[in-house]
Every structure is written in C-alpha cells, then in structure tokens.
Amino acid sequence: GAGVSQSPSNKVTEKGKDVELRCDPISGHTALYWYRQSLGQGLEFLIYFQGNSAPDKSGLPSDRFSAERTGGSVSTLTIQRTQQEDSAVYLCASSLAVGVTEAFFGQGTRLTVV
C-alpha cells in the first residue's frame, strides 16, 4: 500500500486478555516506531526498530509489552494481560531513516480495555 497500515483500527478487549496490534510500514522504510497516545496527551514512545539493529525498547512501560518486526517489514505489538490503563491509541510510524527522516503515521489502533 501507499501508506502505513495498522490493524485493527479499533479493538475492545476484556481486562486480562492478550492483544496483538499490527503495523505494515511503507515499503522500503527501514525505521519503524510504535507510540501510545492517550486522549489529549502527547506521543509516548514505546519502541523503535531500525534496520537490523537491536530495537530500542526503552519506552515499553512494562514486561507485558513486547514487539517484533519480522523480515524488516511488518511489526506486531503485543500486550499481555491487558489492564484498563493500557487503553489508548497505539500509533505506528515508519521512515526511510536516511537523510530526510520524515515519519509517516498509520491511522492508529484505538484500544479499549473493559
């Protein structure tokens, strides 16, 4: 596709369940970012993948959060044993990461934990 694609666009889950959020970046983009944003708040950095380098996981809020990026393309963010405070919009972005590093965002996944 032409842009960053995220799925699902909305997810309602019960507290304690695991969820997987998917991000399909723009083809050829080596950098991929996951962010979390609560209503009215700024972007909270979660994790950053850059090429074959080890990901920067410094933003993951707890060990219930993990992410992987297979084949340098699609990424999956997994949240285990979801809690109500995990409710937010999860945004994925990708960039070429060489020269002009403009990031393009997907439309996000709105996660609601009930």
Add this chain to the structure above:
Amino acid sequence: RKEVEQDPGPFNVPEGATVAFNCTYSNSASQSFFWYRQDCRKEPKLLMSVYSSGNEDGRFTAQLNRASQYISLLIRDSKLSDSATYLCVVTMDSNYQLIWGAGTKLIIKP
C-alpha cells in the same frame, strides 16, 4: 529536563492574527527538525521541515536557531482550519531516532 519542550498552550488566537510558538531541544547534536500537525483524534502529519536557513510555505514560516537550540513556527493570517496541535520533532543522524515534543495546542477563534 525533557529533550524537546513545547508550551502546551492552548493558544487562543483570533482569526486573521499572526501566532508564533517555539520548541526548545536539549541535544546540540540534533540534526533534523520538523513541525507536525495533529488534528483531534487523527494521526500526526508532517507540516514542514525546518532547514538551517529557515523556510517558508505559504502562511507558515519555520526557523532554526542552533545557538539557542530552538525552532519556531510562525503562522500568518491564521484560519479556523489552523486549529490543531503542533508537534515539533528533532532527530540525530547517529540513529535517526525521533524525539517528539508534547505539542502546542492552537485554537483559532472567529
């Protein structure tokens, strides 16, 4: 101190006025700078890059002051549609990691 800081606002500005806000960054090694715009419940989208020489795009002017480590965004003849949150981003070419400000909320009033 946060790596990138912005006044959260909101800036309440009458339509047609000029408004400016700044974004300060702490790492002098920062190399690339951008302004993004985020509408309510939407994803951020690039507004403009910020070059060392400054750049202008229609009613929008962005400037970089490396000595004082800040970037600025000036909006002239503001429109109701300019109401949004403006996010500044800096990157370091060492690892291309994006460092985001928390955003400045702008409200243009008729």
